[in-house]
Every structure is written in structure tokens, then in C-alpha cells.
Amino acid sequence: MVLKCACPGCPNRQKPVRLRKSALPTPTDERLTFHTFPVNDPKRLRRWLLAVQRDVDFPLRYVSQMRLCSEHFLPDDFKTGQGKIRRFLKSTAVPSLPVLPRLGTKGLLAL
């Protein structure tokens, strides 16, 4: 299963691990991480949904399956574990860098 970033116009997808040549992340993977929506934090969830131009009343069972890629966050929104490559979002992080649809793709994104 390939996860697609929930932000409209964002082309980023998460490749299945088994397609990678090694267990270690490639340089691209290192930059791009995917994050679940804060379904247990209604206030922050609302800000996330607004950032990706979704209805704030979007059903939670769908929201919990959505992922947002790391390109919508500032470097300061991440905390890095010592000696770990994988990045984690801070519990206060809110998407602040929406990826807007490119010119020419407008109208194809019927949401």
C-alpha cells in the first residue's frame, strides 16, 4: 500500500519499505517523513485539517488513515532522537507550509 500525502497538490508518496534496496533510508527518505494526524488532540487536529484544506468535521475514521508529509512543517517542528535517523514531530507541531496545486493542475483536484 502506498501512502499519499493528504495535502491537496502535494505529489509526495510513501514508498513501501520492501521496495527499498536496503533497510537504511535513502537520502530522499531521510528528508521526507510521513506523519499521522493528531486525532487525540481536537484543537490541533482542527488546525491540521484547515492547513490541508479539509472540512474540520471530516470523519475521524478517515482522518486517522491520512498522512501528511514532512514538507509541510518547519525544521523547528521536529525533534530528533539521539543517534536516530528518523525524525519525530513535536507534540505542538502544526503544518505551516501548504503545497499549493501547480498551475495547470487546477480543476483536476475535485475535492
Ligand SMILES: [Zn+2]
Ligand atoms: Zn505533502
